[in-house]
């Protein structure tokens with residue numbers, strides 16, 4: 149008699165355990181917000197150089213930061229080739245300090261990885277750095293460049309982020325950092341390249357209210373916007389010496405102006421309605437085919453900036 153009784157008790161307790169485990173799992177899944185890992189959402193953006201994220205998503209980041217949302221910018225290279233007079237370690241240190249100041253000015257975290265500028269390749273090592281970054285940040289949104297940019301570092305940053313986009317949820321890859329339970333939404337920054345296909349503006353965010361902050365952020369990259377880039381354009385003599393005057397000058401430059409492009413109008417009207425005509429400065433993003441594909445309802449949770457219809 150004892151044996152069957154013990155077996156029954158064991159079976160009952162197993163059923164109880166399984167039922168409780170199932171119940172707890174259901175509770176855990178129900179507690180996860182429908183749009184991703186976190187509430188509020190967490191955003192991570194990758195650039196090849198310390199200033200790329202700022203140009204592509206500085207306004208968006210300032211808008212999230214103003215809401216108290218967490219944003220992180222990651223530069224995959226240390227920028228040690230981006231100057232006509234300086235280079236190597238001293239330039240890398242200068243650019244890291246500029247990036248950190250830029251992040252501080254709009255309230256986002258800024259990390260500069262120590263890969264060489266102008267020499268970035270889509271290696272397994274850098275892919276794993278990106279997987280760790282996305283997982284540690286518990287990102288809901290990941291932003292990177294498209295893969296048809298003129299600059300090899302930008303292009304490979306695009307490839308590397310694409311290559312990480314599925315692996316972030318695979319527990320057997322990069323086993324020292326817990327895999328995400330849900331795939332983030334992956335976005336591309338806007339660009340001007342048309343081969344093999346042009347950028348598609350899926351999400352356009354008006355940044356007029358934070359445009360001055362974006363310029364403040366760019367102004368922190370002194371080595372780039374006042375020295376290196378004007379030098380490459382043969383315009384070094386145009387840059388005012390006075391810090392206030394040069395910031396005003398920077399705001400007028402096409403690279404910093406973030407003008408809403410005519411081809412973005414339709415996407416602006418879709419979400420801002422009649423207010424779209426008043427939008428001067430904007431940033432646009434394309435939803436990649438990798439990662440989670442958000443519904444319109446989810447888009448409005450991930451981008452809580454659009455007026456309610």
Ligand SMILES: [Zn+2]
Nearest residue numbers: 196197200302
């Ligand atoms: Zn760059």
